[in-house]
Amino acid sequence: GYQKVLEENRKLYNQMQDLKGNIRVYCRVRPLVGQPNNPGIIRNVEEDSISLIMASKNGKEVKKTFTFNKVFGPSATQGEVFSDTQPLIRSVLDGFNVCIFAYGQTGSGKTHTMSGPNNLTEETVGVNYRALRDLFYLSEQRKETIHYDISVQMLEIYNEQVRDLLMTETSNKRLEIRNSSHNNGINVPDANLVPVSSTADVLNLMNLGQKNRAVSATAMNDRSSRSHSCLTVHVQGRELTSGNSLRGCIHLVDLAGSERVDKSEVIGDRLKEAQHINKSLSALGDVIASLAQKQSHVPYRNSKLTQLLQDSLGGQAKTLMFVHISPEPEALGESISTLKFAERVSTIELGAARVNKDSGEVKELKEQIASLKATLARVK
Ligand code: ADP
Numbered sequence: 001g002y003q004k005v006l007e008e009n010r011k012l013y014n015q016m017q018d019l020k021g022n023i024r025v026y027c028r029v030r031p032l033v034g035q036p037n038n039p040g041i042i043r044n045v046e047e048d049s050i051s052l053i054m055a056s057k058n059g060k061e062v063k064k065t066f067t068f069n070k071v072f073g074p075s076a077t078q079g080e081v082f083s084d085t086q087p088l089i090r091s092v093l094d095g096f097n098v099c100i101f102a103y104g105q106t107g108s109g110k111t112h113t114m115s116g117p118n119n120l121t122e123e124t125v126g127v128n129y130r131a132l133r134d135l136f137y138l139s140e141q142r143k144e145t146i147h148y149d150i151s152v153q154m155l156e157i158y159n160e161q162v163r164d165l166l167m168t169e170t171s172n173k174r175l176e177i178r179n180s181s182h183n184n185g186i187n188v189p190d191a192n193l194v195p196v197s198s199t200a201d202v203l204n205l206m207n208l209g210q211k212n213r214a215v216s217a218t219a220m221n222d223r224s225s226r227s228h229s230c231l232t233v234h235v236q237g238r239e240l241t242s243g244n245s246l247r248g249c250i251h252l253v254d255l256a257g258s259e260r261v262d263k264s265e266v267i268g269d270r271l272k273e274a275q276h277i278n279k280s281l282s283a284l285g286d287v288i289a290s291l292a293q294k295q296s297h298v299p300y301r302n303s304k305l306t307q308l309l310q311d312s313l314g315g316q317a318k319t320l321m322f323v324h325i326s327p328e329p330e331a332l333g334e335s336i337s338t339l340k341f342a343e344r345v346s347t348i349e350l351g352a353a354r355v356n357k358d359s360g361e362v363k364e365l366k367e368q369i370a371s372l373k374a375t376l377a378r379v380k
């Protein structure tokens, strides 16, 4: 009785998730530096909505509320932020492709979410490290039935050029993105693909990647905020009894800063960078929006970023976007444009009123779940 109802409940829940689509948008607001108790322009942080102070009229705050799949306020820990992405990590071992993005203006906390702060501790490690730790942990749990090989690539896209961050000698070699179906699921076959078997291996690689990124950063005036970095984990599983194999991967992407650059004020290299960033972020927005709207043509080919991620966006793949907001009043303009981007890529409506946009089908499933829950309570 009880088990069966529970199972049914779970099945319906999964079905509902599928109907809602495989694209989720989470919002994270970082604290004001050095002032953890000052909310800045942020108000009413709820589980799935947040308000910004848009203006002040006659001493009264004019607020606007935005809704997401999930909101993490300034006091959310790295662990809390990661906990909701755990099911995605699990699905990589089941053979799914997953993309997790950090989006936002420079200084809004993208690198904090993905990599963590400079002084890493058990508590402060970011999504990247936690994802790999989970992959090792879960694959170990399954080792009686499936053998997993896990390997890692780390790439940088700067001015529409792909570079290997796991190179052991300095090189400016530009890498080609190829059709992964000819390459065993590997998109950039010329980049180092490094097998890993422990979190210590992963930390070493992340350090190498960071170092390779830093080398170019000093030469080019904080290039890291103007390039995308992508940590890709490839997972290959072999079922021990049947010999069947499966393949999954996860891309963990720290995007270039989304701030708009006043074109009248920049020239030369800076202008070229700004144009490339604009192009790739809007190409990403276009791809996700067309997937969310289930359009038949998806414009993957408009940027290196979307080409690189092509077989992990859409289809059975799952996408999670962390949009980052700074609470400083000066950041308001950028925060609004970040929220507009989030609105474009999201299947949920962002707006003042929290409207229930569920389709009839979802509504029906919700009712069924409610009635199953009632049954469950009785069986208990
Ligand atoms: P970005 O990568 O978007 O440019 P960073 O992750 O480098 O931004 O964050 C900018 C600064 O704010 C860093 O000093 C970082 O440590 C700090 N910071 C960002 N998010 C948080 C947070 N959630 N909690 C505490 N400090 C944060």
Ligand code: MG
Residues within 6 Å of the ligand: 110, 111, 112, 224, 225, 254
């Ligand atoms: Mg950063």
